[in-house]
Amino acid sequence: MGCRPRSCYVSMLGLPNRRVRSSWSLENPVFLSAFALVSLSLTTPAHAGAVASSFKAERRLGANTWNAQSAIDGKPETCWQLPGESSNKGEWIILDVPKSTLDRIGMIVGWAKDEEHFKDYARVKSVQIEAMAYDENNELQPVGTATATFEDKMEYQSVDIDDIQIGDDLFGGKVKITITDVYPGRDYPNLAVSEIRLELAEFDAAPVVEAVSSEEDGHGMDLLVDDNERTFWVGDVEGAALTLKVAGFSVSRIGINPGPKEYARPKKLRVTAHSRSHELELPDAPGVAWVEIPATVGFTGSGYQGSEFEPLEVEILEVYPGTRFPDKVAIREIDAKATAFEGF
Numbered sequence: 001m002g003c004r005p006r007s008c009y010v011s012m013l014g015l016p017n018r019r020v021r022s023s024w025s026l027e028n029p030v031f032l033s034a035f036a037l038v039s040l041s042l043t044t045p046a047h048a049g050a051v052a053s054s055f056k057a058e059r060r061l062g063a064n065t066w067n068a069q070s071a072i073d074g075k076p077e078t079c080w081q082l083p084g085e086s087s088n089k090g091e092w093i094i095l096d097v098p099k100s101t102l103d104r105i106g107m108i109v110g111w112a113k114d115e116e117h118f119k120d121y122a123r124v125k126s127v128q129i130e131a132m133a134y135d136e137n138n139e140l141q142p143v144g145t146a147t148a149t150f151e152d153k154m155e156y157q158s159v160d161i162d163d164i165q166i167g168d169d170l171f172g173g174k175v176k177i178t179i180t181d182v183y184p185g186r187d188y189p190n191l192a193v194s195e196i197r198l199e200l201a202e203f204d205a206a207p208v209v210e211a212v213s214s215e216e217d218g219h220g221m222d223l224l225v226d227d228n229e230r231t232f233w234v235g236d237v238e239g240a241a242l243t244l245k246v247a248g249f250s251v252s253r254i255g256i257n258p259g260p261k262e263y264a265r266p267k268k269l270r271v272t273a274h275s276r277s278h279e280l281e282l283p284d285a286p287g288v289a290w291v292e293i294p295a296t297v298g299f300t301g302s303g304y305q306g307s308e309f310e311p312l313e314v315e316i317l318e319v320y321p322g323t324r325f326p327d328k329v330a331i332r333e334i335d336a337k338a339t340a341f342e343g344f
């Protein structure tokens, strides 16, 4: 009773709702021209990677094994590694980043394959960070700088820096990270870095709920995004899933505000973006729980750059039991945070 198939759409257009319009004024002519430009480039991925000043040559495992890409692949066991003859200091990595604000820099400062490898190679102690832009001669020049110092430990570290604006009104920019000091390696002089991630400032970006696995009468999917915590969606626990879209935005996190205790609440989720999935567990607590979308090309938000055609799938794999309706799951609100706007 009251259940509909997942193909029922709230909005075929998938346009973000009012919260987006309040932060991105459509009256602003600069914004409108940016909008027109980025709309033309939808088919080409604008931001796709990293370039390093140098990296260790490798024949057996593949020429690019130690290249910069290995520092932005989300894998602690792979690293950007400098050649043995490098003096480390002054070497750099440059990342492509959309128009945004750099808030923090995150790093696994050594080769975190295991403790041995971590200690054997040199690790990053400090860096200089520069936002770069092309001048009138088409040469890259620094337009904003900051520095960061890291501790000598194997876990991921996130360091707050002086905010840097990246890109101008129309385009994204590049961020150059230069090694200024290292912790010496036990066995090898050259630096190895497992992960570098630019943590960009976040803003609210309202998702569109395109489809749900099922919904109860009076508790439809529109109540997930009505900005009202007292209203909530209810669906069958069996096969519960939501299809979201956040067109034009680089989404860094989604927020799940669970329903009342009478209903089951999401416990274990599988989030899929661009056919990459990850599973995570939510706390059994009222209020919004934020779910990270893993970064894929070196900056937060790069794991889901939404377009009209790219849904974000959220499957509810396990629930916390409801006191009255154990086979029905409820969610009050779905929110999203984004780090950049790249056009529809």
Ligand SMILES: [Ca+2]
Pocket: 070, 071, 072, 073, 074, 075, 076, 077, 078, 079, 080, 194, 195
């Ligand atoms: Ca890596």
Ligand SMILES: [Ca+2]
Pocket: 223, 224, 225, 226, 227, 228, 229, 230, 231, 232, 233, 332, 333
């Ligand atoms: Ca609601």
